Amino acid sequence: MISKDKKIVIVGAGAIGGTLGAWLTPQNENVYMLDRGEVAERIRESGITVFAEGRREHAETIPVKTITDISEIPNVDIIILAVKNYSLDQVATHVRNQVEGEPIIVALQNGVENQEILPKYFKNIIYGVVGYNAWLEEPATIGYQSKGPYILGTLHPELTTELAEVEAIFKRGVETIVTDHFQDAAYSKMIINLTNSFTTLVGHKYREITDFLIFKKILTNLLYEGVQIVKATGYKECKIGDMPSWFTITSIVKLPQFVTNGAFRKNLAKMVLSSMGQDIIQRQGTESELDSLNGYFIKLADQAGLAVPYNRAIYQLCKEQFSKTPFKPLTEREVWERIRLEMEK
Ligand SMILES: NC(=O)C1=CN([C@@H]2O[C@H](COP(=O)(O)OP(=O)(O)OC[C@H]3O[C@@H](n4cnc5c(N)ncnc54)[C@H](OP(=O)(O)O)[C@@H]3O)[C@@H](O)[C@H]2O)C=CC1
Ligand SMILES: CC(C)(CO)C(=O)C(=O)O
Structure with missing residues (x-):
């Protein structure tokens, strides 16, 4: 049983990071959201609001913990990178400079460019394919098509334990599948x-x-x-x-x-x-x-x-x-x- 108190930071509270944060927070004690500008401000003030497509009147607002820099969380266990590919190198450099040790990195970008970028900075990388659409209706208010699925995998067979850990955490909040054929x-x-x-x-x-x-x-x-x-x-x-x-x-x-x-x-x-x-x-x-x-x-x-x-x-x-x-x-x-x-x- 993977404990519920792992320290998890989600970098990027846009469409994907925001929905994931809203789904994982109620089931895990230490989920922290990191974004910037208006999105960060709105989340800090009033949490993340999510709604299934066509059901805005049933929107749910989830209060979430926020941080302004990843260095605020010592000994972070898992860092979920939910920024676009074009922001990834810059974000990865910053995270690497601020975080000690080798946390588990979960990369959720479309495409495979992250497989070139992230190994330059990190060792323990789990990749995820996002199988749903989501969109920012306004900062911190996000619509989504369906609650998942995420398809998780790794390119490193020695990361089986880390993969199982991330799977357990995701599964508490959202439909998640693991594959051993991630590519x-x-x-x-x-x-x-x-x-x-x-x-x-x-x-x-x-x-x-x-x-x-x-x-x-x-x-x-x-x-x-x-x-x-x-x-x-x-x-x-x-x-x-x-x-x-x-x-x-x-x-x-x-x-x-x-x-x-x-x-x-x-x-x-x-x-x-x-x-x-x-x-x-x-x-x-x-x-x-x-x-x-x-x-x-x-x-x-x-x-x-x-x-x-x-x-x-x-x-x-x-x-x-x-x-x-x-x-x-x-x-x-x-x-x-x-x-x-x-x-x-
Ligand atoms: N949206 C979707 O339906 C789907 C998206 N994906 C993939 O998921 C990944 C994420 O996409 P999506 O959620 O749509 O992206 P968004 O643009 O909605 O969210 C990314 C968030 O990260 C923030 N960000 C960027 N750089 C930094 C930084 N240095 N520090 C803090 N926050 C930062 C952005 O802020 P700012 O706006 O200020 O740059 C933005 O709020 C992409 O690779 C995309 O292809 C996959 C399937 C579906
Ligand atoms: C939802 C979907 C599949 C649309 O192509 C997507 O991945 C995206 O918006 O980036």
């Missing part, structure tokens, strides 16, 4: 994340889709190319929550459109604003995880000699558009034009 989970999740770029580019959820069939074609081919890339790297499928399987993705691309339009429309209605959409559209920022996700996959495709015109065109368009302020979404047709040109090369 399959990480790469399978990255396929789904390829769509963050396109849905952001066309402002999905902020403007009406004007051309459903083009939207569907682009989105599903992005995913299909992703499946081909992961297959070429040798990783296997790992089902992530209720996200589409490789079979579903392949079927939608291969079957006549009229067969799959209805199901696609239903799923489209359920689609939420991705973490990239939150950065670029909701916060009007210029930083995103585009290179950690789409950029990384394009490099894999190049290594495998795979043509990926959908991903390549969208990556380039995102590079151009995300740097503009204010960001203005493109239409599906504008995106399609660029893909067509890429295919002709």
Whole structure:
């Protein structure tokens, strides 16, 4: 039995760190949240408010412990890093300089860039794939699609005890699965994340889709190319929550459109604003995880000699558009034009 008094610090109280903090706090005595600016201030004043999608009237507010610097907690046992990939190196450097010994690090980023960054600073690293969507409705008020799942694993077989410890702590508050094939989970999740770029580019959820069939074609081919890339790297499928399987993705691309339009429309209605959409559209920022996700996959495709015109065109368009302020979404047709040109090369 893992004790409930482990000292746990969650760095980043955004969509993922905030929901996790709200779910773990009631079940564990020493969970501390670390963020900055308005988010930190609001959490300190009134805790974290979380609500399941469409149920804001049933929102729960959980008072949480907060700190302003990780050095406030001596002998911290577990540090959960819930910041974006683009903040990770800076956060890891700071944490390393402030913390003694070798706490367990839990890394929750999409993608696998964290596998390059974190081992430069830490020894005991557990990785997690996040299998749900969450969003900051306002600072410290977070909506979520479902309570998990998290898929946890490690790249170091000697960390079995640490993995079991983190699993026990997570399981007290949220659906959690452990895998001994973590890379399959990480790469399978990255396929789904390829769509963050396109849905952001066309402002999905902020403007009406004007051309459903083009939207569907682009989105599903992005995913299909992703499946081909992961297959070429040798990783296997790992089902992530209720996200589409490789079979579903392949079927939608291969079957006549009229067969799959209805199901696609239903799923489209359920689609939420991705973490990239939150950065670029909701916060009007210029930083995103585009290179950690789409950029990384394009490099894999190049290594495998795979043509990926959908991903390549969208990556380039995102590079151009995300740097503009204010960001203005493109239409599906504008995106399609660029893909067509890429295919002709
Ligand atoms: N949101 C989602 O639905 C999902 C997200 N993920 C992944 O989870 C990871 C976290 O994403 P998400 O929760 O959406 O990100 P958010 O941007 O919502 O949250 C990150 C938080 O960390 C804070 N932060 C950044 N740097 C520091 C720092 N130096 N010190 C203190 N706080 C800091 C940010 O503050 P500030 O705003 O000031 O920078 C922000 O509040 C990403 O890799 C994402 O891809 C995975 C699945 C779903
Ligand atoms: C929820 C999901 C799967 C959307 O692609 C995601 O991981 C994100 O928003 O980053």
